[in-house]
Amino acid sequence: MSNAVVPAIINVDVEGPVISRHLYGHFAEHLGRCIYGGFYVGEDSDLPNAGGIRLDVVDALRALNIPNLRWPGGCFADEYHWMDGIGPKDQRPSMVNTHWGNVEENNHFGTHEFMALCELLGAEPYISGNVGSGTVKEMSDWVEYLTREGDSPMVRLRKANGRDKPWRVRFWGLGNETWGCGGNMTAQHYADEARRYGTYCRDHGDNKLYRIAAGANTDDYAWTETLMKTLGSLGCAYRPQPFYQALSLHYYTVPGTWQDKGDATVFDTGDYYATMVQAARIDELLTGHSNVMDCYDPGKKVGLVLDEWGTWWNVEPGTNPGFLYQQNTLRDALVAGLHFDVFHRHADRLVMANIAQTVNVLQAMILTDPDCGALVLTPTYHVFEMNKGHQDAASLRVDVPSGVPAREVGPARLETVSVSASRKDGRVLVSMSNLDAAEAVDVELDLRGGTVADVRSRILTAEKLQAHNTPETPGAVAPRPHEQVTATATGLRVHLPAHSFVTVEARLA
Structure with missing residues (x-):
C-alpha cells in the first residue's frame, strides 16, 4: 500500500x-x-x-x-x-x-x-x-x-x-x-x-x-x-x-x-x-x-x-x-x-x-x-x-493547498503533518513532523524560486512512542541520517515514518 x-x-x-x-x-x-x-x-x-x-x-x-x-x-x-x-x-x-x-x-x-x-x-x-x-x-x-x-x-x-x-x-x-x-x-x-x-x-x-x-x-x-x-x-x-x-x-x-x-x-x-x-x-x-x-x-x-x-x-x-x-x-x-x-x-x-x-x-x-x-x-x-x-533565519511560508491528513480525537481534529521552513546564509532548512502513531506519509516539497543542492536529512524516531534515554541506553532516541529523501522535478520528496521528526537542509544553488 x-x-x-x-x-x-x-x-x-x-x-x-x-x-x-x-x-x-x-x-x-x-x-x-x-x-x-x-x-x-x-x-x-x-x-x-x-x-x-x-x-x-x-x-x-x-x-x-x-x-x-x-x-x-x-x-x-x-x-x-x-x-x-x-x-x-x-x-x-x-x-x-x-x-x-x-x-x-x-x-x-x-x-x-x-x-x-x-x-x-x-x-x-x-x-x-x-x-x-x-x-x-x-x-x-x-x-x-x-x-x-x-x-x-x-x-x-x-x-x-x-x-x-x-x-x-x-x-x-x-x-x-x-x-x-x-x-x-x-x-x-x-x-x-x-x-x-x-x-x-x-x-x-x-x-x-x-x-x-x-x-x-x-x-x-x-x-x-x-x-x-x-x-x-x-x-x-x-x-x-x-x-x-x-x-x-x-x-x-x-x-x-x-x-x-x-x-x-x-x-x-x-x-x-x-x-x-x-x-x-x-x-x-x-x-x-x-x-x-x-x-x-x-x-x-x-x-x-x-x-x-x-x-x-x-x-x-x-x-x-x-x-x-x-x-x-x-x-x-x-x-x-x-x-x-x-x-x-x-x-x-x-x-x-x-x-x-x-x-x-x-x-x-x-x-x-x-x-x-x-x-x-x-x-x-x-x-x-x-x-x-x-x-535568526528568515521564515518561509509553507502552503499545503490540498490540506494535510488529520485524525478525529474526541471532539477535536488533529492535523497529523506539521511543516515549517526558513532560509539563512544561502541555505534552507525544513522541519517536518508526522504525528500519526501508525501511518507513514510522504511530503512532496515544491521548492519555488530556487534550486537546491547538497541535501542533508536527519530523522528522530523510535519503534515505540514510549522510547526514552537512560544512562544504560543513552542513544535509544537519537537522530540519525535519513536516506529516504529523493529529488523531484520541482524539489524533494521526503518520507516520514509514523511518529517521526525529520529535518532537511540544503544549499540554495
Whole structure:
C-alpha cells in the first residue's frame, strides 16, 4: 500500500519575518535538581566544573546554540531576595523554598554564579524580578548592581564582591504569574504594579532594558487586554508607553487533569493523541493573544514572550513530588517539534520562548543521574539541536493547498503533518513532523524560486512512542541520517515514518 502524499509549496525566494534565536530559549528555576545537582555541583565535586558549574552540562547546551536562560523562577522568583545570594557563600543566609518541596535553599548559587553560567554558555541572561514579595527598590537596585558603570552604592557593592565591570543584562521579567503564585493579583492591580516597577527599572549607560510584564495564563485574553490598555489606546499606531516592552504567556501541555496529569512513559495511543491535541492548541493561543495585542499595537512594537511551555506529567515514582522530575520520551520530542513549527509561523509577534525546564525538571533537555553522575540527553534535546539552523533565519511560508491528513480525537481534529521552513546564509532548512502513531506519509516539497543542492536529512524516531534515554541506553532516541529523501522535478520528496521528526537542509544553488 502506497503512503499518503502531502504536497507542500515553499517559495524559497520570498522571505517572511525573522525567527528570533530567542524562540529557542531555556528556563532554570531553583526547583528540584535543576540548579543544585544539575547546573551546579559545587567546587568540591569530582565532576569537572568551573566554579561549581558542571562543564558537561555547559558543553551540551552550547551545542544547541542556547540563546538565553531565564532565572531564578518561576514561582521561586517571587520569594527570592537577590541580596541573600551575593558575597561569600559561607555568609549567605539560607531560606525555605516554600513552593518546591519545602526544602532549605542555601543561596550558594546566586547572581554572580548565574552570570558566570551565562558567560560559559554564551547565552543572554533573562532575570525574573520579585514583584510578589519584593519591593520596587529591591529590583531597581538589582538592575543597578548588574548593569551600572561608574560609582554608586550598588556598583561599590558589586566591586566589593569581585566584579569591576558591569554585565549586560537586557531581559528583565516584572514578576512571574502574578495572577497566581506571584501574588494572586487582579489584572488591573498588576498592570499598575508593572507600570511602577517598569518605571524604576532604569537603563544604565548603553544597557537598554527589555522589560517583560507578567502576562496571561493560557487563554486569559482579558489579562492581555488589560496590560495592552496600559501601554496605549485602542487602534493607536503610535509608539507604546515605555513601561514594558513585552508581555509573557504561560502554557503547559497537560492532557490529563491538574491532579493526575498522566505518566511520562506509561501511556497508550489514545493518551498520545490527547497529548498532541493539547500541544496543537498553542497555535490557537498565540493567535488569540496576538489578535488582542494587534488591536492596541498594530505596528507590533510590543513583543509576546512564551516564557514557560512544555509537557507536564506526574513525577517519576519514588521522587520528591515537589521536584517535578519526569522522564522524556519520543512523545515529548514530537510536542517540541510541533511547538517550533507554530512558533515559526508567529515570528512577527513572538519574540522569545523558554521551555520549562533545562535540567532535571519537567520537559528537560538534560537529565543527570544523582547516583552515578551520568548525563543523559533527552529526545527533546535532539529536536532543539536539529532545529538550531532556524535561529535568526528568515521564515518561509509553507502552503499545503490540498490540506494535510488529520485524525478525529474526541471532539477535536488533529492535523497529523506539521511543516515549517526558513532560509539563512544561502541555505534552507525544513522541519517536518508526522504525528500519526501508525501511518507513514510522504511530503512532496515544491521548492519555488530556487534550486537546491547538497541535501542533508536527519530523522528522530523510535519503534515505540514510549522510547526514552537512560544512562544504560543513552542513544535509544537519537537522530540519525535519513536516506529516504529523493529529488523531484520541482524539489524533494521526503518520507516520514509514523511518529517521526525529520529535518532537511540544503544549499540554495
